[in-house]
Amino acid sequence: QLVESGGGLVQPGGSLRLSCTSSELSLDYYAIGWFRQAPGKEREGVSCIRSDTYYVDSVKGRFTISRDNAKNTVYLHMNSLKPEDTALYYCGAVSLDIPLQAICAPISQGALDAWGQGTLVTVSS
Numbered sequence: 001q002l003v004e005s006g007g008g009l010v011q012p013g014g015s016l017r018l019s020c021t022s023s024e025l026s027l028d029y030y031a032i033g034w035f036r037q038a039p040g041k042e043r044e045g046v047s048c049i050r051s052d053t054y055y056v057d058s059v060k061g062r063f064t065i066s067r068d069n070a071k072n073t074v075y076l077h078m079n080s081l082k083p084e085d086t087a088l089y090y091c092g093a094v095s096l097d098i099p100l101q102a103i104c105a106p107i108s109q110g111a112l113d114a115w116g117q118g119t120l121v122t123v124s125s
Contacts (some may be wrong), residue, residue: 001025002091005080007119010081018076018119020091025114030068031094034076036087036121044087045104047076054100059085081123090118 002025006018022033033048047065055063064077074091074114092112094103109115 001114001117004119038087045106048100088118
């Protein structure tokens with residue numbers, strides 16, 4: 001129900017902008033989280049947005065989450081990318097009225113109202 005785009009191959013220090021949209025859901029009614037999973041690692045939260053925003057420590061100062069309700073899209077602007085940012089990134093929608101920190105903990109997959117298939121980000125020289 002959610003569709004991510006914008007991933008790709010980028011050199012360390014580079015930037016990417018990921019997009020999360022839906023043709024079925026009005027995203028402004030949900031908190032939206034960006035999550036990532038690298039090969040062999042557990043899924044982790046990256047950043048979450050409702051009317052406020054939350055970032056995990058590893059991306060603070062480098063990533064910016066934003067939403068454009070007119071376009072029904074949530075963005076993740078990623079700057080100063082590092083090889084350890086390499087992962088499959090996907091977005092999830094949450095209708096529960098819980099703190100963003102809890103959503104980015106990350107919240108269990110089963111608690112997501114919707115999610116996408118993800119977009120692959122590879123940071124390598």
